[in-house]
Amino acid sequence: MKAVVTVTPKKSVLDPQGAAVAQALAHHGLENIGKVRIGKSIEIELPAGTIDEARLHQLCRDFLSNPVIEDYTFEIVA
Amino acid sequence: MKAVVTVTPKKSVLDPQGAAVAQALAHHGLENIGKVRIGKSIEIELPAGTIDEARLHQLCRDFLSNPVIEDYTFEIVA
Numbered sequence: 001m002k003a004v005v006t007v008t009p010k011k012s013v014l015d016p017q018g019a020a021v022a023q024a025l026a027h028h029g030l031e032n033i034g035k036v037r038i039g040k041s042i043e044i045e046l047p048a049g050t051i052d053e054a055r056l057h058q059l060c061r062d063f064l065s066n067p068v069i070e071d072y073t074f075e076i077v078a
Numbered sequence: 079m080k081a082v083v084t085v086t087p088k089k090s091v092l093d094p095q096g097a098a099v100a101q102a103l104a105h106h107g108l109e110n111i112g113k114v115r116i117g118k119s120i121e122i123e124l125p126a127g128t129i130d131e132a133r134l135h136q137l138c139r140d141f142l143s144n145p146v147i148e149d150y151t152f153e154i155v156a
Contacts, residue, residue, distance in 0.1 A: 006119045021120065021142070028141060034123030041084045041119040042099065045112030063106060064099070 001048045003056055005074040007065045008039030039070070079126045081134055083152040085143045086117030117148070 009015045015037050022036040042064055051059075056074055065072040087093045093115050100114040120142060129137075134152055143150040 008119065008121065018120075022122075024141070025122070025137065028137065030124065030128065030137075032125050032128060034125070035121075036123070037121045039119040039121070041086065041117040042096075043086065043113075043115045043117070044100075044103070045114070046108065047110050047112070050108065050110060059103065059106065059108075063102070 001046055001050070002077040003044045003046065003051065003074055004077060005042040005044065005056075005060055005064055005072055006039060007042065007060075007070050007072045008037055010069055010071055011037075013069045079124055079128070080155040081122045081124065081129065081152055082155060083120040083122065083134075083138055083142055083150055084117060085120065085138075085148050085150045086115055088147055088149055089115075091147045 009018075018036040018038045021038060022033055025033050025036065053076070056076070060072045060074060061067055087096075096114040096116045099116060100111055103111050103114065131154070134154070138150045138152060139145055
């Protein structure tokens with residue numbers, strides 16, 4: 001099985017990397033671009049049945065994200 | 079509309095950040111963990127109809143990823 005965790009900066013937190021990319025995309029011809037936010041995508045390969053959602057939430061909260069400034073989502077792929 | 083671009087290191091490329099996270103997760107009790115790969119997740123907000131898939135492929139290839147060492151996927155969210 002594979003778990004894909006996506007960690008993004010919270011909406012209330014400044015994301016200078018995203019702002020830089022938005023500005024560069026605007027110069028590339030996407031004049032009316034909105035917000036860009038850049039986060040991390042973490043792909044974890046595990047033997048099937050090794051982890052359940054509760055444990056994955058715990059790892060995301062304690063270890064893979066900084067809950068003060070980041071949100072996370074994950075999906076478990078078969 | 080929102081486009082979510084995920085950029086990951088190619089399988090053949092060493093991912094030291096992923097290796098470090100895998101090792102740390104193993105110490106956190108996931109002894110039989112497999113590979114971990116860490117990439118970027120880029121959320122782009124745009125007015126509807128501003129961009130088509132071909133243009134997004136072009137931006138991903140030319141600008142958002144380094145095709146020598148990275149793969150990308152994207153999905154367009156309504």
